[in-house]
Structures are given as C-alpha cells and as structure tokens.
Amino acid sequence: MKKKIIAAASGAALAPAFVVVLAGTASAHGYINSPPSRQAQCAQGTVQCGSIKYEPQSVEGPKGLRSCHGGNSAFAELSDDSKGWRATSVGTSASFTWTFTAAHRTSNWEYYIGGTRVGVVSGNNAQPPRNVTHNINLGGFTGRQKLLAIWNIADTSNAFYACVDLQVG
Template sequence: MKRARKLRLAGVAVGALSLTVVTSVPLAYGHGYTTAPISRAKHCANGTVHNCGQIQWEPQSTEGPKGFPSAGPPDGKLCSAGLSQFAELDGQRGGAWPATQLSSGQSYTFRWHLTAPHSTTDFKYYITKQGWNQNAPLTRSALELTPFLTVPMNGGRPANDVSHPGTLPTRSGRHMILAVWTIADTANAFYQCSDVTF
C-alpha cells in the first residue's frame, strides 16, 4: 500500500516537472530589431532613451499582423506593432528620439539582429514623405507606401545578423524609416521604427 502511494506521488511529481519544463520553453518564432539605422526599440534597450516601459527588456518583440500597408498594425501604432505594452514607441517625444545621420541619395547598409531567425517572406523599408507631421504618431499617410528597398527571401531563413545594402531616398531634414520583416509561415511581421536626419 505504502509502495503504491509512493509510486503515485513520484508519478505526479514527474508529471508536474514535465509540465513546468514544457510550458517554460519559449516557442522558436522569429524575433529581431534593427541596428542600422538603430531603432527606437534598440535605443530603449541600450538605455540611450529612458521611460520606455517594457520594450527596454524585449526590443525584438514588436510583432504584429503582416500585410503592411494594406493590413498590419493600425495607424498611429506602427512603431509598437499595435501592442499596448510597447506604446511608448509610438510617441514622438517632441523630436527627442536620437536620430541617425544619413546622406540623401547615398548607399547605405541596413542591418538587423535576429534573436530567433525564422522562415522569411521579405524585408521591406519605407520612409516618411517630405513635409510629414513630425509631431504625430506615424501613420500610413505620412509614409511613402512603396518601399524604397525590398529584400525577398522566398521562405529562406536568414542569419542572426543580416545586412541589406541599398540606396537612400532623396530627403532633407528629420524623417522616420519603418522596417518590416515579414515571416513566411506565421500571420505576423516585425515592425521597427528608426529616427533619421538627412
């Protein structure tokens, strides 16, 4: 009787331990952020910008619905990928976000760091129009909705560190670049906003 009870208790303990292990292992979905030009999310993670909320611990997690610009996160919430826990990324802070200095019309290498690479449709880069409203959260009407750079992956899995050479659009003054990494085998994409000046 005692032996049967001990075996039952041991079975329960093993089952509970197995459940803990299974539920604590994260799913291996894609995650990543842009490092060139450095994104708002990465500025927060680096501590360059303060009062960022939860994004400071997970700059790789701005994941929202794919299909931009016809689908995807709502206007005004593009930088946070529509996630309320990352809403600090959507505010313009009166132009206080650090901006990467770029040269209009020149060659530039865009870079991502992927903490969990995943099967990928493509990477696309969008930029704000000349004269966009710098005091309002980013919207589709503020962006050129034809990407100035598209890097097709056709379902391939990128490396952890990705480089995309391209040519910058002709611009002057302060702008934002929206980088979109579209995952091939989920319904999501990753959205990264970078502040730049030309």
C-alpha cells in the same frame, strides 16, 4: 471515473507548461540594431522606456501594419514621436543591420518612409543568418525622417516592426 480524473488533472498540469513555451518564443525574434532603431535605443538606455528595453526583438504583430509598435499596446511608446529619439545622420542611402535571435523563414523585408515603400528585399523563403545588412536608397527624402522597417515572416501571419529615426542628406 478514476481514469477521467487523472486525465483532467494531467490536462491542468499541461496548461501552464504550454503557456511557458509560448512566453519563451516571445523573446526569439529580431530587430534593427544599426542604425539604432527605437527599440535599440530603449535597450541601450539612450531613451528611457518600459518593458521594450528588455526585449527589443519582440515588436511582433500581424502583417500589414504601418506602426512602429506593431500593434503591441505594451510597446506603444515606440510610436510616440515626441520621446526624444536620436536621429542618425545618413546620406541618400543607408545600410540597415538586423539582429535575429531566431531565424524565422522570411518572405521579405520592407522599408517605408511615410506612405512610400523605398525598399524591399526578398528573403527567398529561407532562414536568414544571425545578422543581415541591407543597403537601401532612401528615395530622395531629405531632412529628419522616420523609416519603418518590416520583417515579414514566411511561415506565420506575423511580421516584426522597427522604426529608425534618420537625418537624411
């Protein structure tokens, strides 16, 4: 009986530690910092935002989504097109630089404008360096566009999402 109580007590003591570990990994991911993505604009104070400004690298959700906030209700404002996001002027192609705070093994990176996938770059199932830049042809789109970039992780079912506002051409 005494042994059982000790086991239960240590289990209870372990549970909060486990939660802390999960919370710690939540800050270790990645996002596009150039041109400044929506979450980068939050982090830089270009646009006033909620908690996303403290962790622009944390827009993580299941693979296959097509939203700027990756299904995170706490970050829903990233999908609000009326929030005054600053658009970066680019030509018919543009270079996008990711910052990774944890180098997860990567399936690929995808780039969408509207429903069109304008770019895909293989990650070769490898860990990327701390920064990666992709030059993406914007597929003939012109004017103000919202580009959705997706980092598909190889060893989890999740992806990271970043929207970049562009003025093309």
